[in-house]
Amino acid sequence: MGQPEFIAMIAMLSATVAFAIDSMLPALPTIAAELSPQAPNNAQLILTSFLLGMGLGTFIVGPLSDSYGRRPIIILGTLLYCGGAVAAYFAPTLETMLLSRIVQGLGAAGPRVVSLALVRDLYKGREMARVVSFAMMVFSLVPAVAPLVASGIISAFGWRSIFVTFILFSLASMAWLLIRQPETLSAEARRPFRAKPMWAALREVLSYRTILIAIAVQALIIGALFGTLSSAQSIFEITFDRGASFPLWFALVAVCAGSASPTNAMLVQRMGMRYMITRTLVAQIVLSGSMLVLTVSGLLPEGLTFPAFVVWMIGVFAMAGLTLGNLNALALESVGHIAGMAASVSGAIATIVAVLLAAPLGLAFNGTYLPLVGGVAVMAVVAMGLMLLMPQDKS
Numbered sequence: 001m002g003q004p005e006f007i008a009m010i011a012m013l014s015a016t017v018a019f020a021i022d023s024m025l026p027a028l029p030t031i032a033a034e035l036s037p038q039a040p041n042n043a044q045l046i047l048t049s050f051l052l053g054m055g056l057g058t059f060i061v062g063p064l065s066d067s068y069g070r071r072p073i074i075i076l077g078t079l080l081y082c083g084g085a086v087a088a089y090f091a092p093t094l095e096t097m098l099l100s101r102i103v104q105g106l107g108a109a110g111p112r113v114v115s116l117a118l119v120r121d122l123y124k125g126r127e128m129a130r131v132v133s134f135a136m137m138v139f140s141l142v143p144a145v146a147p148l149v150a151s152g153i154i155s156a157f158g159w160r161s162i163f164v165t166f167i168l169f170s171l172a173s174m175a176w177l178l179i180r181q182p183e184t185l186s187a188e189a190r191r192p193f194r195a196k197p198m199w200a201a202l203r204e205v206l207s208y209r210t211i212l213i214a215i216a217v218q219a220l221i222i223g224a225l226f227g228t229l230s231s232a233q234s235i236f237e238i239t240f241d242r243g244a245s246f247p248l249w250f251a252l253v254a255v256c257a258g259s260a261s262p263t264n265a266m267l268v269q270r271m272g273m274r275y276m277i278t279r280t281l282v283a284q285i286v287l288s289g290s291m292l293v294l295t296v297s298g299l300l301p302e303g304l305t306f307p308a309f310v311v312w313m314i315g316v317f318a319m320a321g322l323t324l325g326n327l328n329a330l331a332l333e334s335v336g337h338i339a340g341m342a343a344s345v346s347g348a349i350a351t352i353v354a355v356l357l358a359a360p361l362g363l364a365f366n367g368t369y370l371p372l373v374g375g376v377a378v379m380a381v382v383a384m385g386l387m388l389l390m391p392q393d394k395s
Contacts, residue, residue, distance in 0.1 A: 011134075015142040022143045022147055054109045054351055062343045067193035069183050070114050073110050081170050082171065084101065085100075088163050113343050113347050126269045129265075129268045133262070134265050143254035144255045149165070150165075213386050214330045216350075216383075217383045218327045218331075219350040221383060222320075222358075223356075223357030223379055225320045228376065239369060249310060261321040277387055280318075332346075
């Protein structure tokens with residue numbers, strides 16, 4: 001497999017997560033009316049419950065892939081993901097829907113985490129960051145089209161049929177892996193799936209200060225991203241009365257922010273991973289701070305509030321594209337011999353902490369965008385402070 005096809009395949013495996021989240025956005029008002037009419041804001045938990053399941057699954061899939069190989073674990077995760085989608089399709093209550101989404105998230109951890117370890121098997125350092133950035137560029141097309149596709153599916157077949165598309169998409173990516181990608185972890189390089197070696201690997205991963213800081217910064221950035229995703233539909237519909245056109249605006253945001261990943265891919269080898277992360281966080285602090293000050297002071301004209309919010313939302317999405325691939329590469333750079341464990345630990349902790357940040361941020365919606373913008377500003381400031389504490393090297 002050539003590198004372009006490899007990048008496209010990794011992007012599709014990773015896009016399982018984005019597709020399972022972004023496709024739900026247009027369905028949230030309908031799901032809230034049907035399954036949670038007394039507390040419609042609770043429908044946002046359909047997004048964070050999936051993220052929680054993915055975080056929990058991330059703890060185990062990396063070590064399993066270090067023991068049994070990358071391909072079998074991706075396949076098992078895909079099948080569990082499809083099983084969760086079937087359960088969600090038939091869910092009669094919001095509670096059973098949330099449980100089904102947790103199962104879906106558990107399964108999605110397979111392709112999400114192990115595909116990263118697969119990249120680490122073949123690349124390292126800035127070249128790995130470049131490959132991940134190009135994969136994220138392809139991956140960024142999914143958020144652009146997912147809400148539009150979902151809206152059409154909802155209109156034609158009802159919101160539950162979205163889960164059928166999840167199954168078809170995931171099975172297609174699994175088939176691509178099976179047909180085209182050989183196993184990347186040799187039998188000699190595999191580690192026994194036993195408590196003692198797993199604990200030793202876990203201790204090694206957590207002994208690196210760089211990895212710990214990278215995990216914390218990832219958690220803050222993912223929390224900001226998912227807090228924005230959770231609130232976006234409500235802000236467009238209630239704050240700006242643009243619910244009907246939300247999929248189109250969301251596509252515009254995703255397309256504009258999609259340039260962040262190729263920009264990172266072009267610059268990271270010359271500038272370095274730390275440089276790209278810190279400059280992006282500074283830009284986000286300035287953007288969010290300006291949005292807050294202009295809104296609270298009344299200096300932002302009413303006619304410009306919606307365009308300003310769209311620009312701000314593009315900035316949040318771009319922040320993820322300019323930082324997450326670099327942070328993943330930083331976390332795995334020193335631990336290639338246990339890449340699966342490192343990917344699991346960093347991904348699991350970052351994702352679970354991100355849920356704890358994103359859920360209250362989304363539920364804090366009060367009819368305005370101020371709680372969201374303020375929360376993202378605080379997260380960006382804390383992330384920047386942590387990056388200043390990261391050990392310095394040529395990365």
